[in-house]
Amino acid sequence: MKALIKDNPVRGATFTDRPIPQIGDNDLLVRVKAAAICGTDIHIYQWNEYAASRIKLPLLFGHEYAAEVVEVGKNVANFKKGDRVAAETHVPCSHCYQCTTGLQHVCQDMKILGVHMDGAFSEYSILPAVCAWKLDSSISYEIGSTMEPFGIGVHALSKTKPAGKKVIIFGCGPIGIYAQMVAKLSGAEYVIGVDVTTERLDLARKMGTDIVLNAKKVDVVEEVNKITKGFGTDIVVEITGNKGVLNDATKTLRRGGDIVLVGLFSGPVEWDLVNNVIYKEANVYGVTGRIMWDTWWSAQSMLLSGKMDVSPVITHRFDLKDYDRAFQLAESASTGKIIFNI
Ligand SMILES: [Zn+2]
Ligand SMILES: [Zn+2]
Incomplete structure (x- = not known):
């Protein structure tokens, strides 16, 4: 062969x-x-x-x-x-x-x-x-x-309740875009996608993401502050695995919000836990792979629903x-x- x-x-x-x-x-x-x-x-x-x-x-x-x-x-x-x-x-x-x-x-x-x-x-x-x-x-x-990478997006959002919530997803590679689509399908008020390449941001928008931000061109924390009128986001999903992104990602989160960590960092990360997690009472979830077979059933249902292509x-x-x-x-x-x- x-x-x-x-x-x-x-x-x-x-x-x-x-x-x-x-x-x-x-x-x-x-x-x-x-x-x-x-x-x-x-x-x-x-x-x-x-x-x-x-x-x-x-x-x-x-x-x-x-x-x-x-x-x-x-x-x-x-x-x-x-x-x-x-x-x-x-x-x-x-x-x-x-x-x-x-x-x-x-x-x-x-x-x-x-x-x-x-x-x-x-x-x-x-x-x-x-x-x-x-x-x-x-x-x-x-x-x-x-379905394997799609399932990671499904699993990531399954930790949270996106209906009626402001969701921001860092990373518009395939898994990031899948996660954004799942958040939309789950009834998010709006979904913000963040990346650094125009092609991926364009694809995210094409797939239904409401707002896309190019982290090379705008200050994401400031921009999210404007978009949410100072409220912050309810749910942050980190998919980039970029060490520089994590603190900014959590700065966009409102107090008491959820942060889901999916991206793999290339080593230990410096994270301001006091201000970004403890004082915020943020709920932090680690996500890897897909739950067998819970995630696969959900992923299949979403694909068969006709509501997402x-x-x-x-x-x-x-x-x-x-x-x-x-x-x-x-x-x-x-x-x-x-x-x-x-
Ligand atoms: Zn893989
Ligand atoms: Zn085992």
Whole structure:
């Protein structure tokens, strides 16, 4: 099969032939149809510190995908050949405290597809059955491949009650835009999206975000103060993972408001807790991945409701062999989702 492999500890990847993998008793062998590029894949492609400290080479990377089941492990009862599936990328151990109390997504011994084990920038992939989500027949493989990042947006907003609230979301990459769409669908009074690239702010506005702010051009704290007439926002969602953003993000929050932290910072962060959290009695939530399968049910319902069309968030499509161009574009941080049709 054709596969995109990270085999050298330098920038780049190798597009090559590989044998179709052998599944275990609890796995599915799937024919990959669409796979999306995620920030983690960019780290792996660039081979920065984040990748070097986590990844054993060689690795078949890529983890956000949708596929068709072609073979079923002998212990797997609930899937059959021909099923259409999307992948939950957090692979739980199924035995630890978290896994046995409904918190599989924060499993103590969690593995991640395409990071700790081979992923899906390839024609075939092994999907542990515990991570397979049956795609509704009306959801395309392309949209299926984005349900994982879409789910992060759904999970982030699920910590709060956005109806009738002023919501600000820092970051207008795909997850940020998904979160903004979820906040709108959930009845927010208005949603403010913040980013530093015009392309992403334009996309956010196109997808229904009420107000977009370019943090390179305006003082966001001042601007939000004007927009909310000094009231502040009720809900802040931080998706940039940019250390410089966090204090300003919380300065926009009203006292007693909610802040949801989603973006991954590249190390410890200096945060004025006294003024931004304690005196404000802010509710702080950390969010990672998606609740299995609560978030997936909600995500599917939102997609099936007919009230939101996430397809324009996919802005570019490539063949797997054109991976270099796809990754260079992804590095620009000015696009929506980039998909490989495989
Ligand atoms: Zn990802
Ligand atoms: Zn576990």
